[in-house]
Amino acid sequence: xxxxxxxxNISKIYPGCIANDNVSLEFESGKIYAxxxxxxxGKSTLVKILSGVIQPDNGQIFLNNKVLKLNSPIDAKKNKxxxxxxxxxxxxxxxxxxxxxxxxxESRINLRENINIVMQKYNFVIDLDIPVxxxxxxxxxxxxxxxCLIRKLExxxxxxxxxxxxxxxxxxxxSSLKKFSEEGILIIYITHKxxxxxxxxxxxxxxxxxxxxxxGKIADEKIETLAIKxxxxxxxxxxxxxxxxxxxxxxxxxxxxxxxxDDPFETNLSNINFELNRGECLxxxxxxxxxxxxxxxxxxxxxxxxxxxxxxxxxxxxKLNPQERRQYLLAFSPEDxxxxxxxxxLTIFENVALNNFKDSNFFKGGLINEKKxxxxxxxxxxxxxxxxNNVELKSQFLSGGNLQKLxxxxxxxxxxxxxxxxxxxxxxxxxxxxxxHETLIKINEQKKSIILISTxxxxxxxxxxxxxxxxxxxxSKIMDANDVTSExxxxxxxxxxxx
Amino acid sequence: xxxxxxxxxxRDEVSxxxxxxxxxxxxxxxxxxxxxxxxxxxxxxxxxxxxxxIIPISDVYGFSELLLKATPLCLIAIGLSxxxxxxxxxxxxxxxxxxxGIVGGGVALLFYNQEGFYILPIVILAGAIGGMLYxxxxxxxKTYFNTNEILVSLMLVYVSxxxxxxxxxxxxxNPEGFNFPETRQFSDSARMPILFEGLRIHAGIFIALAxxxxxWFIFYKTYLGFQMKVSGFSxxxxxxxxxxxxxxxxxxxxISGACAGLAGVGEITGPIGQLHRMISPDYGFTAIxxxxxxxxxxxxxxxxxxxxxxxxxxxxxxxxxxxxPKYTGQVFQGMILFFLxxxxxxxxxxxxxxxxxxxEL
Numbered sequence: 001x002x003x004x005x006x007x008x009n010i011s012k013i014y015p016g017c018i019a020n021d022n023v024s025l026e027f028e029s030g031k032i033y034a035x036x037x038x039x040x041x042g043k044s045t046l047v048k049i050l051s052g053v054i055q056p057d058n059g060q061i062f063l064n065n066k067v068l069k070l071n072s073p074i075d076a077k078k079n080k081x082x083x084x085x086x087x088x089x090x091x092x093x094x095x096x097x098x099x100x101x102x103x104x105x106e107s108r109i110n111l112r113e114n115i116n117i118v119m120q121k122y123n124f125v126i127d128l129d130i131p132v133x134x135x136x137x138x139x140x141x142x143x144x145x146x147x148c149l150i151r152k153l154e155x156x157x158x159x160x161x162x163x164x165x166x167x168x169x170x171x172x173x174x175s176s177l178k179k180f181s182e183e184g185i186l187i188i189y190i191t192h193k194x195x196x197x198x199x200x201x202x203x204x205x206x207x208x209x210x211x212x213x214x215x216g217k218i219a220d221e222k223i224e225t226l227a228i229k230x231x232x233x234x235x236x237x238x239x240x241x242x243x244x245x246x247x248x249x250x251x252x253x254x255x256x257x258x259x260x261x262d263d264p265f266e267t268n269l270s271n272i273n274f275e276l277n278r279g280e281c282l283x284x285x286x287x288x289x290x291x292x293x294x295x296x297x298x299x300x301x302x303x304x305x306x307x308x309x310x311x312x313x314x315x316x317x318x319k320l321n322p323q324e325r326r327q328y329l330l331a332f333s334p335e336d337x338x339x340x341x342x343x344x345x346l347t348i349f350e351n352v353a354l355n356n357f358k359d360s361n362f363f364k365g366g367l368i369n370e371k372k373x374x375x376x377x378x379x380x381x382x383x384x385x386x387x388x389n390n391v392e393l394k395s396q397f398l399s400g401g402n403l404q405k406l407x408x409x410x411x412x413x414x415x416x417x418x419x420x421x422x423x424x425x426x427x428x429x430x431x432x433x434x435x436x437h438e439t440l441i442k443i444n445e446q447k448k449s450i451i452l453i454s455t456x457x458x459x460x461x462x463x464x465x466x467x468x469x470x471x472x473x474x475x476s477k478i479m480d481a482n483d484v485t486s487e488x489x490x491x492x493x494x495x496x497x498x499x
Numbered sequence: 500x501x502x503x504x505x506x507x508x509x510r511d512e513v514s515x516x517x518x519x520x521x522x523x524x525x526x527x528x529x530x531x532x533x534x535x536x537x538x539x540x541x542x543x544x545x546x547x548x549x550x551x552x553i554i555p556i557s558d559v560y561g562f563s564e565l566l567l568k569a570t571p572l573c574l575i576a577i578g579l580s581x582x583x584x585x586x587x588x589x590x591x592x593x594x595x596x597x598x599x600g601i602v603g604g605g606v607a608l609l610f611y612n613q614e615g616f617y618i619l620p621i622v623i624l625a626g627a628i629g630g631m632l633y634x635x636x637x638x639x640x641k642t643y644f645n646t647n648e649i650l651v652s653l654m655l656v657y658v659s660x661x662x663x664x665x666x667x668x669x670x671x672x673n674p675e676g677f678n679f680p681e682t683r684q685f686s687d688s689a690r691m692p693i694l695f696e697g698l699r700i701h702a703g704i705f706i707a708l709a710x711x712x713x714x715w716f717i718f719y720k721t722y723l724g725f726q727m728k729v730s731g732f733s734x735x736x737x738x739x740x741x742x743x744x745x746x747x748x749x750x751x752x753x754i755s756g757a758c759a760g761l762a763g764v765g766e767i768t769g770p771i772g773q774l775h776r777m778i779s780p781d782y783g784f785t786a787i788x789x790x791x792x793x794x795x796x797x798x799x800x801x802x803x804x805x806x807x808x809x810x811x812x813x814x815x816x817x818x819x820x821x822x823x824p825k826y827t828g829q830v831f832q833g834m835i836l837f838f839l840x841x842x843x844x845x846x847x848x849x850x851x852x853x854x855x856x857x858x859e860l
Binding site: 340 | 719721725728739742
């Protein structure tokens, strides 16, 4: 079976932005194609066109040299083009089986047989009769892939599939994808992770600002050359220098911290102990859902704990709420930018006012001091190179990277002693990630401390002085960052033991 | 075959002018829809609309009646705007109005044979507190037991209406009232001062206007208002910022209930002067339409309350002159809300006319 998919001169124009500018590409079965680009490079638009979700303003799609008109995702499905989105389209309360057969009109018995055959063939182990909400992210993704496979698809498009997966799950996914490819399925793999492209794909197409920048064989490329093509500038590599002369002045001490939740979907924390010195960055690694969010909330004061379980500068602060902790010069950057750290419907300056720090005078006498807040906001926008100077802009019009710069800026402009951040670069493009990383390193150099909870091991290895792993609500022992490798972390994150 | 002539495109940003124009569009569409209904009922549509919307306010008395009806609508809608802006769906204002009326009326009845300048303020305060306490029931159930405030506040409307029914028929009924379902008349000291001789418009309108000003100030100028706004958008953000999100929810319900209670006490101490079964022609429900028609904006709510009050008056005039049931007024209120929600589509999408594109055959 030979499949040939071709797009010619595809353009898609949105008001104020050209998402795809005259893109022409050709794909052949038997190979895995990477579509590489930063956020907003136009790769999602292109694959949405290929899967019928949106229609191009110009250009044509050819499948096996026949013109293909895709007016809806159903047309794509009919033509055996399958798509697995970054955010799953599954019904959480239905069983796996029900999710798989929901749009099929074959008999249930046939389908179950079919599904079992496919699962055996590719070594997928999933209980078909449990509700999808009980599955891990990796298993949910397998269900999405199964949905495509049982339709005997010929083209499989994967959009940023590894952002929710563990190392092990990623490896499994890669070997499955290679197997599919060998069997003649044409695979288009969208990502901004360079390492994945190198280890998985055969061919790579790089997009930038809506345009196709380069196409070529992976064999001819190196990580550095791809990165330059993707970002369009030479990428500064930053690596933190671990401070040699350590004054060992203790700033934070967590003693026997426990948390028991009534909510079955939350993770209990047991017996958390660690210490942090001034100027240090403690990285907490782990696969999401192992208690990171609970730990963050306890450290920020959204959940209060025993007063003596958290010591900051030798003061007990376990019972204080976030606002009171800010008075002690703590700052927080939560994981969820859009529904926790900021409110998209509010303006930039209103979002800045959320950090009503000591001496801010934002709300003197209970009244809003708009002038003061706006001045302060302008300062943040310029100091943290946010891509606008209009403090009255609604935050929803900022890109993810700029919003994160605003949030980090809001938290850091007060020169806090300790910044606690949770996945600070999640979903950002390389430029923004670098900016955030540089900023975090800078504040360490100013003898300020950081607790970095992150699911990105590269980030942790790059920024931390000390690293530990959280697994099922328990912290591993704390290791020196120099002695840690991603393999060791991966093992601990998966619940294994080292030494 | 031609291509599509009309294309619907998502807007990048909600435009300010459209935001305030759609309510006007809704009103125009309501007039057209109403005209059509009159036409099918066999009336001259223009004539009927004139009876509905122009005749009622063509003299001073009519205009004063308009203000009289707009007063409770405006007050309740202002209160509701606090709830709605912070995503709390209090639809039980009618119940809070009734309960405010019961408490205020009860206090007024205590003083039925006394005079004194202090009586009216006490009665008004009692009414506000009554409405406030009544609104706290759904708020507390929502924050501490995760109940749905829409259901609870709605159900409580019927509880308070039945309670009023019981009181005016039973323990509070006028001993000299030949068993009519009504209480004694309040003493003059418990009545809102009338503003103009011969008209029914009373001092309650100042309470409404003051509440507009105060609410604008609280919501747009104070830290408290800011916290309410943030809590309404996201409790997670409120917790992160260190605000007491649950307290904020209870607070907006309290404000909303107090406003509804004030409206109730304004009615019974104003035009009615006693308690009976029908102290409100569903002002509490209609005010929901007013709040949305006014875009939850204090100034907008003033205009919207006048427009909606006109449907009450128009219905009465039409009943007299055209022999149409007065429930036509509710048809109009329904149409306004319907068209408003429909035209809100334009907030997020715009319609592009492309002209005819001919394809080669």
